[in-house]
Amino acid sequence: MKYQAFIFDMNGTMIDDMHYHIIAWYSIFYKYKAQITIEETKLKVYGKAEEMFERVFGKGKFSDAEIQQIILEKEMKYQEDFRPYLMVIDGLEPFLISAKEAGIKLAIGTAALKSNVDYVLDGLGLRKYFDAIVSAEDINNSKPDPEVFLKCAALLNVSPHRSIVFEDSPHGIEAALNGGFKAVAITSLHEKKDFARFEDLLFLINDYLSSKVYSLFT
DSSP, rough: OOOOOOEEEBBTBOOOOHHHHHHHHHHHHTTTTTTOHHHHHHHOSSSOOOHHHHHOOTSSSSSSHHHHHHHHHHHHHHHHHHHEEEEEEEEHHHHHHHHHHTTTTTEESSSSSSHHHHHHHHTOOGGGSSEEOOOGGGGOOOOSSSSHHHOOOOOOOOGGGGGEEEEEHHHHHHHHHHHEEEEEEOOOSSSSGGGGOOTTOOESSSTTSSSSHHGGOO
């Protein structure tokens, strides 16, 4: 088999929740007097939460302890707002089952906190499918640095060149390609044009009902 592993980003890739993250972050930014629009927030929401504070507020406005408390506030709002809509993107679970049956190793590589990973995996009963999980607490460098995906590959004992990353963001796709992985983009938040600069992208999908994803087993 050509590919040995599939590595998934989580938010926006396994669940269609990025709108809820953006709204939660925007409410936090507004509360703490950041001069930012909802569209600008959309462009800022990537990578580790601590890095978002620096992008939006600059350095020194909040102490480390204050930042952690505000992050917790944001995560609680996101989880409360999204809970009634917590479900996988169409076709994901059958695709995971087919991958496992084909002997493909599965991992999650995400900038989300472990508490959010637990919220999703345990809330949807998906943990049993994954051989490795790397979250925000496990990495030093955010996407487009490939660290999170390289750690997944190391845990799975597979080569990046024989692994495919599934991502919903341009920064995530860039991270995958930077690490020597193949990549598939899912257009849950970003439009097709946002990925146009990635010539080595395998293809784009709207969801996992696409027949394209099943061609990866051969």
